[in-house]
Amino acid sequence: MDLVAVLVLSLSCILLLSLWRQRSGRGRLPPGPMPLPILGNILQIDAKNISKSLTNLSKVYGPVFTVYLGMRPTVVLHGYEAVKEALIDHGEVFSGRGSFPVSDRASKGLGIIFTTGSRWKVMRRFSVMTLRNLGMGKRSIEDRVQEEARCLVEELRKTELQKEIDHVIGRHRSPCMKDKSNMPYTEAVLHEIQRYIDLVPTNLPHAVTCDIKFRNYFIPKGTTIITSLTSVLHDSKEFLNPKKFDPGHFLDESGKFKKSDYFMPFSTGKRICAGEGLARMELFLFLTTILQNFHLKSVVDPKDLDTTPVANGLVSVPPTYKLCFIPV
Template identity: 75%
Template sequence: MASSYAADVMWPRWAEQDRDSPKSNVTGPGQSEHHQDYDAQSQEAELGKASLRGSPIWCYVAWVWLTTAETILDTQKPWANHFEQSEYSLENLACSIMDLIGAGTKTMSSTLRYALLLLIKYPHVTAKVQKEIDRVIGRHRSPCMQDRSHMPYTDAMIHEVQRFIDFVPTNLPHAVTCDIKFRNYLILKGTKVLTSLTSVLHDSKEFPNPEMFDPGHFLDENGNFQKSDYFLTFSAGKRACVEEGLTHMELFLFLTTILQNFKLKSLVQPKEIDTRPVLNGFASLPPTYQLCFIPS
């Protein structure tokens, strides 16, 4: 099902010109005509390269197809043979896109919704962030990533949002790479394990009053941002989520842009806002709520 969907959606536009032409033997991945006319395949690949040359590649899919076309030109392998032997298969491409949607878009949007909920729940935090925005950025330009190093309270607020919501409490399954003894338990190589990120993110020794939303958890006595080894919202080690840097960048730019241009107003009193997740299984998802964006 996924492969069929990928074949329909991801076949590049420039290939459509030849795919449906009765004069062409290049019809689509997996069809027998691919074994018959390498010249037509080369011509189509060059046409694709030309259509994308000189402008940013429009998406991840186009990049994969362009890479595939270049590989075929270099190896002179038919399309069908290439997809049987390459990691750039339709199945892998479909799975990769689902990963980008599930692990990228969905997690980011849920975290942003949770952040806005917490900002209307704690208006004094919002006021401090907006004050810092006015001091560092002002109203005459858009925020940029270079501003982040000059905005310790905003940076602390974003880290505290991620710590507080504990988005993936038990992390993803991992497997131990060798026999290891942990707290008098012998864990054999290959055993699947789930790590409790909650136990770290809500450790009261590192974060006093861990059940409270407080950006001060990431500020020192002078108001400077301080990192914490207990900030493991993206797991740890070699298998930590590669999205961490991108997420911090997106959250910073989204939230500072919103708070630079709008005041947030809840339709209910802040004390009546419930920040408990509506779903707390693999992921902690925020409850539904309403708010107003008032131009400032």
């Protein structure tokens, strides 16, 4: 009985401490759903569709709200205005990296993605300088990507699996980056693919590097910040049919490519992906090289394809498809 009493007393103390810590912080942080002791708001967030859960909460608590992941408060920014204000207007303050237990154990605080503070700044400068020295955006790296694309095409000729799409440049030379400015529809398709698939719905967690008053709320140093990229990429004010794949979202009335400040698949601000430029080059060259050599055809009627992600947590995982590659 004595052991049972000690266990009950210990559990009661833990619950009381949890309630005290949560209540003491809630008065200063943005509003949010009432958390349970120890568990926080975990039961109110669908792990299979975190983005949808956050969207539903934003309808109740607004574009800036707090959820508790266990006993730890996390401030969520939902919508273009809130995300831009934090990551761009207050970029330095919101440039910290939030706690990410799984990666923390694997990376041990090293690398460019999960580091923070002065170590991150040094790593980022080194990474950007290295990419530039390798020729990012220059002919040398473009040649390498073209060579890889040609090798991929040779492999695809053997497998003959993809869907049918018309070629865009012709068949007598390899695509190059100079072609992009003359291919607004291809550029729009590439942007729409990235917008539509919404690969990293809630971005990687950020953290504030110092105390900040944000939209009349006090956010203490070290608080984890989640920025909903879904709420930006699928904003109906900017994209007429956000749930529909439509390259027209990035084309003006005359068919020219139009940029959008809401296009944030690589995040934005101080911690935007360092390899964004290289990734954009690869996407353009690989896609155009494939379409230059193959028509791609779905094995089922495209109308019957379901594009609903099979998982939509930290990463949005699309379903698998079977396609036929038909040589041009």
